[in-house]
Amino acid sequence: MNILVVGGGGREHAIIKGLKKSKKADVIYAAPGNGGIAHDAICVDIAATDIEKMVEFAVNNNIDFAVVAPDDPLVLGMVDALEDKGIACFGPKKNAAVIEGSKAFSKELMKKYNIPTAEYEIFDNAEKALEYIETAAIPTVIKADGLALGKGVIIAETRQQAKDAIVSIMMDKQFGKSGDKIVIEEFLTGPEVSVLSFTDGKTIVPMISSMDHKRALDNDKGLNTGGMGTVAPNPYYTEAVAEECMNKIFLPTVNAMNSEGRSFKGCLYFGLMITENGPKVIEYNCRFGDPETQVVLPLLQSDLLEIMLAVSEERLESTEVKFSDKNACCVIMASEGYPLSYEKGYEITIDKDVLDDIYIAGAKLSDGKLLTNGGRVLGITAVADSLPEAIELSYKKVNKVHFDNAFYRKDIGKRALKAMEE
Ligand code: AMP
Ligand code: GLY
Numbered sequence: 079m080n081i082l083v084v085g086g087g088g089r090e091h092a093i094i095k096g097l098k099k100s101k102k103a104d105v106i107y108a109a110p111g112n113g114g115i116a117h118d119a120i121c122v123d124i125a126a127t128d129i130e131k132m133v134e135f136a137v138n139n140n141i142d143f144a145v146v147a148p149d150d151p152l153v154l155g156m157v158d159a160l161e162d163k164g165i166a167c168f169g170p171k172k173n174a175a176v177i178e179g180s181k182a183f184s185k186e187l188m189k190k191y192n193i194p195t196a197e198y199e200i201f202d203n204a205e206k207a208l209e210y211i212e213t214a215a216i217p218t219v220i221k222a223d224g225l226a227l228g229k230g231v232i233i234a235e236t237r238q239q240a241k242d243a244i245v246s247i248m249m250d251k252q253f254g255k256s257g258d259k260i261v262i263e264e265f266l267t268g269p270e271v272s273v274l275s276f277t278d279g280k281t282i283v284p285m286i287s288s289m290d291h292k293r294a295l296d297n298d299k300g301l302n303t304g305g306m307g308t309v310a311p312n313p314y315y316t317e318a319v320a321e322e323c324m325n326k327i328f329l330p331t332v333n334a335m336n337s338e339g340r341s342f343k344g345c346l347y348f349g350l351m352i353t354e355n356g357p358k359v360i361e362y363n364c365r366f367g368d369p370e371t372q373v374v375l376p377l378l379q380s381d382l383l384e385i386m387l388a389v390s391e392e393r394l395e396s397t398e399v400k401f402s403d404k405n406a407c408c409v410i411m412a413s414e415g416y417p418l419s420y421e422k423g424y425e426i427t428i429d430k431d432v433l434d435d436i437y438i439a440g441a442k443l444s445d446g447k448l449l450t451n452g453g454r455v456l457g458i459t460a461v462a463d464s465l466p467e468a469i470e471l472s473y474k475k476v477n478k479v480h481f482d483n484a485f486y487r488k489d490i491g492k493r494a495l496k497a498m499e500e
Contacts, residue, residue, distance in 0.1 A: 079383070084151055101381075113449070129151065179225060184362050200223075216237055273348045289312040291490055347365060378399075432479065
């Protein structure tokens with residue numbers, strides 16, 4: 079089969095490495111891919127959001143199957159456009175991707191179908207939002223309705239911070255039209271769990287759970303980032319929690335989307351918080367997580383392409399989805415200064431024996447050399463029998479990768495280890 083993977087980050091690199099293992103995979107293209115992905119796929123210089131060019135490329139190159147990985151092309155309707163030309167896809171259509179594309183939509187969905195989530199109010203008028211804040215419980219959480227590169231959530235510790243957030247999102251349009259509406263939400267506490275799932279709209283199969291580390295610095299200090307590392311499975315996701323999530327969250331969400339005429343097919347990502355009152359949904363994503371994918375897919379024992387085809391053809395129920403009972407840890411190496419400003423263009427060297435475990439996110443090829451070209455540069459994953467071993471091994475592998483101005487968190491997995499001792 080000729081396969082096209084849309085996107086160009088570490089997540090896409092992990093998906094491509096997974097697809098490559100399938101006997102059915104012949105040629106794999108990545109659009110746009112990156113200098114590291116070029117090791118495993120043919121990179122095509124088309125922006126992930128350029129629907130017209132992507133469809134043209136897919137048609138002209140006899141693509142049999144397309145995996146649309148990032149949120150923005152999904153929300154823009156790339157799957158609809160490819161399917162219109164007869165190209166089978168993994169990923170939700172536009173009317174289902176709205177589960178991530180609009181936080182107001184997802185909150186209303188959860189309220190209507192009794193899916194546990196934080197209490198909230200929606201505002202499309204800044205003055206009304208500012209008035210509401212005068213008496214709201216603090217801390218509170220302000221969320222831009224639309225996509226905002228993962229930066230649209232502000233935890234306000236004071237009333238003034240909440241007001242500043244409203245002004246910057248709704249009036250100064252920090253995230254453009256994504257801030258035309260906001261959600262103001264109850265502040266919840268508890269450990270967070272990411273659960274990615276395969277669903278074809280009929281059956282839902284959760285993948286192994288994982289834990290992201292979103293802050294830039296050790297001990298969850300510093301700014302929010304796209305994610306600085308992950309471990310899987312997540313020790314907070316016990317069997318009892320998993321069962322509760324399946325009954326109260328996963329199945330009800332799939333059914334709710336069907337009832338709304340928005341059947342979801344693809345990877346549905348549940349960002350959960352395990353509160354004192356049980357698991358609650360913090361966010362839905364309409365795609366694989368990054369860097370969750372870099373620990374989840376290395377633990378998948380079944381054929382990824384077969385599963386994706388089964389999702390697309392709505393026969394997931396009769397398809398094997400098996401994970402190993404090992405543990406995985408991924409450490410992200412970033413450029414010093416990320417998520418704010420950072421320098422690019424430093425040569426990356428990687429010892430050959432760890433190449434298979436590296437997922438390149440921000441790098442480009444120049445005269446045969448791999449150069450840093452982004453904030454998050456790459457992720458290194460180790461799989462081992464136990465979590466402590468996986469963590470230790472991933473940091474050993476970090477020492478086999480070099481570039482100037484590199485920085486990474488030294489405590490990925492520490493919270494998970496603590497949870498296991500509790
Ligand atoms: P998101 O971009 O939706 O993943 O949100 C970013 C982070 O904000 C989440 O991973 C949580 O740590 C935090 N967060 C979002 N909503 C809430 C909430 N209602 N209460 C507490 N923390 C939250
Ligand atoms: N790692 C969080 C996300 O992919 O949204």
